[in-house]
Amino acid sequence: MQTELNKIADFIQAFVNAIAAILNVEVTVVDRNMKRIAATAKFNQLGEQIQHASFFEKIFHTQRPSIVENAKMSDVCNQCGNRFNCAEFADIAYPIFFDNNVCGVISIAAFSEEERIILQDNKRKFEQFLKYMSMLIESKMMTVHHSQELENQLDEVINNNRKHLNELGFIGQNQQIKAMLSLVNKVSCSDSTILIMGDSGTGKEVLANVIHNNSPRSHKLMISVNCSAIPENLIESELFGYEAGAFTGAKSSGHIGKFELANNSTLFLDEISELPLLAQSKLLRVLQEQKITRIGGAHEIPINVRVICATNQDLLKLVEQNRFRLDLYYRINVIPITIPALKSRRDDIPLLIEAFIQIYNKKFKKSIHISSTVMSALLNYDWPGNVRELKNIVEYLANINETGEVQLSDLPKNVLLPNTINTPCDTERFQLKSLLFEYEKNILQQLLKNTITTEEKRLVAKKLGIGLSTLYKKMELFNIS
Known part of the structure; x- marks a missing residue:
């Protein structure tokens, strides 16, 4: 030793x-x-x-x-x-x-x-x-x-991140997803720039991590930058760094930019459409020359960085509006990958739900599961927030459910109501009668849970705006004692 x-x-x-x-x-x-x-x-x-x-x-x-x-x-x-x-x-x-x-x-x-x-x-x-x-x-x-300790900690972070991705990865058996992942497998070992396109919440950063972790650069941490989250006057210093005294308020030690931090690794530029035009010009030069110059610096610094960009915007429309450089668009669009919206891959929803349930059951030490009626409701929701929204809904259900089986009454209104109101004629897809039956049953079960006397049942009927006899008929229909 x-x-x-x-x-x-x-x-x-x-x-x-x-x-x-x-x-x-x-x-x-x-x-x-x-x-x-x-x-x-x-x-x-x-x-x-x-x-x-x-x-x-x-x-x-x-x-x-x-x-x-x-x-x-x-x-x-x-x-x-x-x-x-x-x-x-x-x-x-x-x-x-x-x-x-x-x-x-x-x-x-x-x-x-x-x-x-x-x-x-x-x-x-x-x-x-x-x-x-x-x-x-x-x-x-x-x-x-201390450097070795930091390297060990970084290795642990990278290994944990890789382990998490290997366990979860990019879930999907839909034909569009299979084709997309087949392309990812082909290009992961390349150094070519990738442009990931897709609506918000479709998993663009997850896919970028999959690409990075399947590449020869996976021994280093992928550096991520959300271009929309950085003020315009700071974006260049964040990407390219600055020398000591480069401007008022600059650190006396200078600042290492994200490109230098990502040297020999991968740099993920999310929301690339939000990059200011001046920064776009400098980014184009860096991608072409593989060199950066810090703000206030006189020397070029060679870098070896694989860049993955992502956007939820139509970049060509932004080019027409003079908000995005055409030459930069062609430079980053070397390998385009589009992630389909969740509503166009509904057959993956049960897989995703099951994966997220396992995560939150473990996290919250619970054992929840989804009833068939709830699964039908979730399958028929249009998911404007895509996979991110689905994951949030499952986390919400894991937090509020106490019985183990998630019922319709547990679902947020914004998920349930569109399924029963927007397209009532499409009963084959939305199973309206079944959904309403289950919803009404759950409401009555909750209201009658602690009622014993006739007077208590009369009060429940009054709250519902129905007669006591109607309430008894519904109790018989739903087999509520």
Whole structure:
């Protein structure tokens, strides 16, 4: 297993070479396994475990700096079996800490009497210098450690996102959906720009994620931008970034834009139709040249980004209205994919409902299911909000239902009423009689649930605007006791 020092071995070796050049001394660094991580030329066993290391063992044990002013006379060197073959005349060493424990030692050694005298005469200065060198190495290890933690967290987010998509994915057995997904499978591994078209709520971002997660770029997170949600005066800085001091209010450290964040990954530009014309011009150039220039910057930054755009607008109509650039339209419309509205793929509604029920049953620790009459009502609703609206309805039902089986009375009015009012003649499709029967039955069951006496039933009849005898007839019809 790699030690903390071994993970930054290249950095330490460069560091050691710089110290040696500045001070004209011999320097080495060992880790907690007594493995020599870095060293100047006079040290041997680079990359190997040191067999005779009594002095370094003392540093690990005491967790304090120490010095051997004369190896031939030192008590600690008397314990070393390699004492008479050792080429070192003197040594000064300082512990390297990580997470409050000694993880290594940095040392300056003398290989001649002259070097020994210099080390002895300047031991306090050398010790102070090694102290700061130790702190710098520790700082580097902490940076690498935190970077690794962030990478692990990011990997976890990506893996969870991929797992969720694999579990849910883009659901559908409709022939239009099958054809669309067949095209997606063909183009996912490409770098060509994709334009996803479809009404709001059809699942354009879900499909973009499917494309990304089936691509060679899936090891990195897809970056998403909703072009309609960013103020016009900020859209360029969000996409392309800016340099420090580029404008009033700019961060002193500058800002990395979404294109740079998506380097070697996928950038999803949702609601591309809302992009201002000036930003459209810059986007066109970026797509053509695969380079961006930050606001206030003088240098072009090469990028490797796969762009997926999405819109619920007719871009050609916007071109006619001079609200969208024709050249940008042709540039992003390399691979067009259209997602059909939910009302044109009604055969997928039961699949979607079942998938969403599983999600919310698990989330809310419930066990709801849809009655056949409710399923019929949901199948016949036109779903102007598409799959997003369907998912929201299922979440609503999972929240309010207490009996397990969802009834017509549980449905929001905007879902139920269009099915019974808009096209009353189409009884084959809407099953009007059945729907009204079930609806009336559920209303009466709710109102009569806690009634026992005749007087209580009389009050219910009064609320309904019917006579008591009519109420009893309906109770008999609906088998309500």
